[in-house]
Amino acid sequence: MSWQEIIEVINVPDAATARKLMEEIGVDARGIELMVPKALHYCLKLKDVPARAANILKQEMLARGGEAAMAAGVAGWSIEKTDVLLFATRRQLELLVEKLPQQYFGLNKLAAAIQATLNSREKAGIQEIKCPRGPLVLGRRTLVMGIVNVTPDSFSDGGFFYDPGAAVEHAHRLVDEGADIIDVGGESTRPGHEPVPAEEEWRRLEPVLKRLVAEIKVPISVDTYKAITAQRALDLGVDIINDIWGCRADAAMAAVCARYQAPIIIMHNQQGTEYQDLMFDILTSLKESISLAEGNGVLPEQIIIDPGIGFGKDLQQNLEVMGRLRELKVLGKPILLGTSRKSMIGKTLNLPVDQRLEGTAATVALGVAQGVDIIRVHDVQAMVRVARMADAIVRRF
CATH class of the missing domain: 3.30.70 (Alpha-Beta Plaits)
Known part of the structure; x- marks a missing residue:
């Protein structure tokens, strides 16, 4: 066929893609820099x-x-x-x-x-988030956070790892399967959950965290929105705080993380599912949480954001956010995605919690394709494989 008959339409999502395309056809370096903003x-x-x-x-x-x-x-x-x-x-x-x-x-x-x-x-390149157990290196590949629930009532695995010994053993297994981070929670945050007092939350967490801090080498995150729990965990040597309320539930949370120079995961959350403009409202809320954290001394480079799939959103809203994850990049922060076994998957596929592996895999692959930096999952071995395959296509490492 002649050159006039085949035209390729190429998606150019970022400057790196534009540069690579021009390099491949032999454009000189100065020309590339001049033309990238036009591409x-x-x-x-x-x-x-x-x-x-x-x-x-x-x-x-x-x-x-x-x-x-x-x-x-x-x-x-x-x-x-x-x-x-x-x-x-x-x-x-x-x-x-x-x-x-x-x-x-x-x-x-x-x-x-x-x-x-x-x-x-357009923020790109390799970024390091400082942790006591060594930095989290973002940008080379998608990192995998493995979930350890030390609760009797978690929606997915409640009671399985309530015993401290079982929880520690499970954490070791997740690290062996490829987890880059272990996230430990002492209070279920499933829909309709009963809040747990800080003392009870710490009673569940303390024996597990003491052993994990001594025994595992990957960064440890604690899933809590209570400042006193965060402080106790950081005192033990935990690396990261994962706050489902984005520093809004406890006014002292941001200051605690700042005092320890700890990375914090700020999630979007709200009561109810009413929005004027879904993504704009989520971005606004996350930006306010980021400002709150930074205003209390949290280092900008130590903040990770999470769109909060399954929190304050109905099925259609969750699906819309999943399709628009790339828009979160305007906040200039690393993105964590937590979809593992959630009701969005169950409602879409009409499947119980223990049959949502493939649905989770689909959300992980879509997340990686849209530039997510960290995935939070239960099934680490399977999702490590999904992420690596998606990375090979998207990042071409």
Whole structure:
């Protein structure tokens, strides 16, 4: 066939892909750097923009070859505010950022936010998170966090590892199967769970953590939203705190993690499933939790985010978040995904908890494809294999 008959449409999700494509056809290094910003296309969504500001954005985007979509009433001044979608290459957005500081109606502040968003979205490379047992190295491959529930009522394996000896033995098994992190929880957070007092939570955790700190070499995480439990665990030598309420349930949590310079996993969570704009609301909530943590002294490079699949979301909302995980990258933080055996899988496939392995595998593969850095799972050996296969395709290590 002739060259005019076959056209390939290529997805270019990031700068690394754009560079690789140009290198493959022999573009010189200077040309690559000049053209990468033109190869990256974005759709940025702004909420509740005043009509006057929206009209200026429209003009400025058109002047740079981009586009701004907004509610029909803006042009006729029949509405006071609108959501705005900016469609542009990175270069067009960079030119917009240069002009906006000269504008009014809040557009001068928008410039810095757009630049920060672009920088976070394109953040790449190898990152290390410091832990007492050695750093977590992100960016080379997807890390696997193995779950150890020291509870009598966990939705998936409640009671199996309630005995401290059984829990420690299970943790060793997960490490042997390839777990990069062990996450230990002393309170079930399944839907409808009964909160456990801090003293009872610690009674369950303490004997297990004492042995694990002495016996295993991979970082240990404690799944708790209580600051006193986090402090006790960190005193023992635990590496990471995994807070399902993102520092919101206990006002002292962020300060405790800061005091120990401990990494913290900040999860999105809320009461009920009402949202005005699902992903925008989740991003806003996570950003507020990040600001709370950093404002209390947690180092920015020690924060990991989790979209909270199964928490404060119904089935369709969980599925939508799963399909839009890549959007979390605008926050500039490593992403943890926890879908293992959850009700989203059970409801979708109409399967009980003990038959959700394949469904979990599908969510893990999709997560890796969208740039997730850590997966939190029960079935470590199987999910290590899934992650490695997905990494080989996505990261091509």
